[in-house]
Amino acid sequence: MGESLNERKAFYQELTRKIRILIIIVSFFPMILTTGTLFYRFNLTYTDKIQAHISELVQKHTQNIDTFLLEKLGNIRFVARYFDTIQQTPTEFLQQHLAVLKSEYGDVFTDLGLVNSTGIQFAYEGPFKFENADYSKAEWFVKAKDKPFYISDVFAGLRGHPHFIIAVKVGSNGTDYTLRSTINFGSFNSLVGNIHIGETGIAFIINGKGQLQTKTDVGLHPPIIASMLGLSSDNKNKTVFAKKQDASGNRYLCVISKLKNIDWLMVFRQDIDDAFHDLWKTQMLTLVILVFGCMAILFVAFTLPRNIVTLISSADKKSDVMNKQVIESGKLATIGELAAGIAHEINNPVAIMVEEAGWIEDLLEEEDLNGAENLDEFIRALHQINTQGKRCKEITHKLLSFARKTDSTINDVQINDAVREIVSLTAQMARYNNVAIETKLTQGIPYIRISPSELQQVILNLINNAIDAMEKSGGTIQIETNISKIEKNHLVISIEDNGPGIPKDNLDRIFDPFFTTKAVGKGTGLGLSICYGIIQKMKGKIDVYSQVGIGTKFRIWIPFQEALTEMTDNDTDYHTTDKENRYEEN
Amino acid sequence: MKKIKLLLVDDEKAFLDTITKRLEKREVTVSAVYSGKDALVELENNKTIEAVVLDVKMPGMDGIQTLVEIKKEFPLVEVIMLTGHATVETAIDGMKMGAFDYLMKPCDIDVLVSKVEAAVEKKRQHEEKITEARIREITERRV
Numbered sequence: 001m002g003e004s005l006n007e008r009k010a011f012y013q014e015l016t017r018k019i020r021i022l023i024i025i026v027s028f029f030p031m032i033l034t035t036g037t038l039f040y041r042f043n044l045t046y047t048d049k050i051q052a053h054i055s056e057l058v059q060k061h062t063q064n065i066d067t068f069l070l071e072k073l074g075n076i077r078f079v080a081r082y083f084d085t086i087q088q089t090p091t092e093f094l095q096q097h098l099a100v101l102k103s104e105y106g107d108v109f110t111d112l113g114l115v116n117s118t119g120i121q122f123a124y125e126g127p128f129k130f131e132n133a134d135y136s137k138a139e140w141f142v143k144a145k146d147k148p149f150y151i152s153d154v155f156a157g158l159r160g161h162p163h164f165i166i167a168v169k170v171g172s173n174g175t176d177y178t179l180r181s182t183i184n185f186g187s188f189n190s191l192v193g194n195i196h197i198g199e200t201g202i203a204f205i206i207n208g209k210g211q212l213q214t215k216t217d218v219g220l221h222p223p224i225i226a227s228m229l230g231l232s233s234d235n236k237n238k239t240v241f242a243k244k245q246d247a248s249g250n251r252y253l254c255v256i257s258k259l260k261n262i263d264w265l266m267v268f269r270q271d272i273d274d275a276f277h278d279l280w281k282t283q284m285l286t287l288v289i290l291v292f293g294c295m296a297i298l299f300v301a302f303t304l305p306r307n308i309v310t311l312i313s314s315a316d317k318k319s320d321v322m323n324k325q326v327i328e329s330g331k332l333a334t335i336g337e338l339a340a341g342i343a344h345e346i347n348n349p350v351a352i353m354v355e356e357a358g359w360i361e362d363l364l365e366e367e368d369l370n371g372a373e374n375l376d377e378f379i380r381a382l383h384q385i386n387t388q389g390k391r392c393k394e395i396t397h398k399l400l401s402f403a404r405k406t407d408s409t410i411n412d413v414q415i416n417d418a419v420r421e422i423v424s425l426t427a428q429m430a431r432y433n434n435v436a437i438e439t440k441l442t443q444g445i446p447y448i449r450i451s452p453s454e455l456q457q458v459i460l461n462l463i464n465n466a467i468d469a470m471e472k473s474g475g476t477i478q479i480e481t482n483i484s485k486i487e488k489n490h491l492v493i494s495i496e497d498n499g500p501g502i503p504k505d506n507l508d509r510i511f512d513p514f515f516t517t518k519a520v521g522k523g524t525g526l527g528l529s530i531c532y533g534i535i536q537k538m539k540g541k542i543d544v545y546s547q548v549g550i551g552t553k554f555r556i557w558i559p560f561q562e563a564l565t566e567m568t569d570n571d572t573d574y575h576t577t578d579k580e581n582r583y584e585e586n
Numbered sequence: 587m588k589k590i591k592l593l594l595v596d597d598e599k600a601f602l603d604t605i606t607k608r609l610e611k612r613e614v615t616v617s618a619v620y621s622g623k624d625a626l627v628e629l630e631n632n633k634t635i636e637a638v639v640l641d642v643k644m645p646g647m648d649g650i651q652t653l654v655e656i657k658k659e660f661p662l663v664e665v666i667m668l669t670g671h672a673t674v675e676t677a678i679d680g681m682k683m684g685a686f687d688y689l690m691k692p693c694d695i696d697v698l699v700s701k702v703e704a705a706v707e708k709k710r711q712h713e714e715k716i717t718e719a720r721i722r723e724i725t726e727r728r729v
Contacts, residue, residue, distance in 0.1 A: 351598075351601055355605050355608065356604050393692055
């Protein structure tokens with residue numbers, strides 16, 4: 001037993017493990033696959049989107065700056081066209097045009113100056129005193145010499161703070177001059193400085209040598225800027241993307257775009273952490289959900305199988321108990337059959353013994369034994385044999401009827417027919433005991449599915465009890481059948497006598513096994529107990545109402561199926577016809 | 587009353603012999619046979635038998651089968667079933683097949699005798715009626 005218990009325990013553990021693994025595989029695989037795919041695709045798409053966005057922004061600003069420079073150059077070239085030394089002095093000319101430029105474009109142009117071919121600024125108009133300044137050594141002058149116009153890099157120059165120069169060649173009276181104008185660095189810087197994305201996204205411009213052309217808040221190491229130079233593409237309309245890492249390990253995004261009119265690069269730089277912040281937030285959320293999902297699955301995988309297995313094991317236990325009960329009832333049936341066989345076998349020898357005793361009695365009457373001393377004793381002994389033989393008969397009959405209880409084939413039974421049959425069987429015995437049996441059977445009671453022999457046993461028992469109770473006085477037994485008004489879908493059989501009744505003290509115990517008020521050897525005390533068991537098995541109810549001196553009433557409720565009602569409704573009308581049969585006493 | 591002629595059928599020889607002796611002591615002429623088949627033969631040979639006491643449980647041809655045969659061949663002969671078990675069903679079956687009554691073993695000899703007498707009484711009344719009917723038929727035919 002213990003071994004099988006252990007085996008079962010092992011089986012349950014194995015079952016738990018299998019269910020658990022199955023749950024984990026079936027849940028984890030699709031979840032991780034789905035999450036992974038979504039994660040990857042989303043990442044890809046979102047990265048593309050961000051890059052496209054930044055790229056467009058940078059390109060737009062590059063164009064803006066290009067336009068700005070072109071416009072300023074155009075302005076100066078326009079001014080240069082009107083240069084004429086004959087009508088005005090150069091200073092007057094500069095004064096007039098700077099005023100026009102300032103009124104048109106605000107503070108963009110700081111000053112205007114005219115430089116002759118030797119690099120001496122012979123005319124100047126502006127906030128500084130740069131008349132006769134010598135630019136012959138200045139880088140911009142050297143470079144501008146051979147070109148019709150030139151835009152310089154940003155430099156500190158004579159004034160000591162960063163600016164850049166637009167220089168345009170003018171010719172007057174066969175002499176070449178250079179018209180130069182200083183662009184206000186602040187207004188140019190703001191064009192680039194306004195580009196801000198996120199917290200760390202900044203833009204700046206570098207020249208071909210990798211020198212910064214705008215001011216930035218962030219300290220940039222020259223090598224980093226130099227590395228950016230290498231990235232610039234030849235295609236002027238395209239932006240270049242790069243992901244880089246600085247000395248402190250910060251990863252950043254770098255977008256470079258080339259200006260059209262000048263050898264400058266527009267550079268946009270943003271920390272990757274910042275640029276992809278939203279994406280990473282989403283990714284983090286996905287991961288958190290994934291982790292929680294996994295935890296939920298694990299939780300289910302550990303609790304659910306345990307519960308299922310607990311249920312299974314309790315079901316197993318129940319079926320074990322059921323099996324035991326089946327075996328038990330099988331055993332009882334076997335015992336019943338055995339008892340029936342024995343009872344039958346004993347019955348015949350007993351019958352012979354009783355007959356032989358009777359034969360001796362018969363013979364004694366004939367013999368002339370009047371003088372015999374022990375004649376009375378002989379007769380008494382023979383009577384005793386007779387009496388005890390009858391007692392044996394009763395016991396064997398009880399045993400046989402007990403065995404018959406196991407014959408419980410279920411049939412559709414019309415209760416009225418069953419009652420009539422039993423009444424006809426007991427009529428004889430009732431007649432001997434001066435008892436009348438009246439029946440009041442309501443027509444149209446539905447069929448019930450029960451074992452007819454069991455029902456017979458119950459009713460027979462109750463009738464026999466009633467007859468026994470009224471043995472001395474005689475009386476009436478009234479049997480009624482009806483559809484119950486108290487219990488839904490039940491029929492009721494009541495068996496009422498007007499005998500001596502049952503005392504209150506006994507009333508609670510009459511259904512107990514072996515409880516009997518009959519003389520020793522007369523009753524077994526099993527009759528009502530068996531009845532109770534049978535009615536219980538039919539899912540019915542039995543109750544008793546008794547008053548000493550007035551009578552006793554037993555009522556039995558047995559359930560019927562609704563569907564069977566209609567079958568009988570058609571051919572009988574069950575409210576009106578109360579048929580009475582009366583078996584009169586002779 | 588004319589002496590009753592009774593046939594006892596039971597496979598239990600000891601029982602049968604004793605009860606035969608006891609019944610004969612009570613002015614009943616008894617023939618005893620030990621099986622259903624012998625009973626039918628005996629009835630065929632001895633037409634004066636008026637009633638049969640028949641055990642239900644017998645080897646070979648059982649009580650019910652014998653009863654059916656008797657009722658078929660000798661419808662006027664009354665049969666009392668003698669049963670070892672208290673099965674109501676067997677008794678009912680017997681009654682349905684035309685048995686006069688049933689008794690349970692072991693039974694009181696006086697009860698048995700009174701039952702047999704009642705059965706024979708019924709049989710004689712039957713026969714009387716049949717005779718009367720025949721006479722009437724014959725007389726009516728003459729008229």
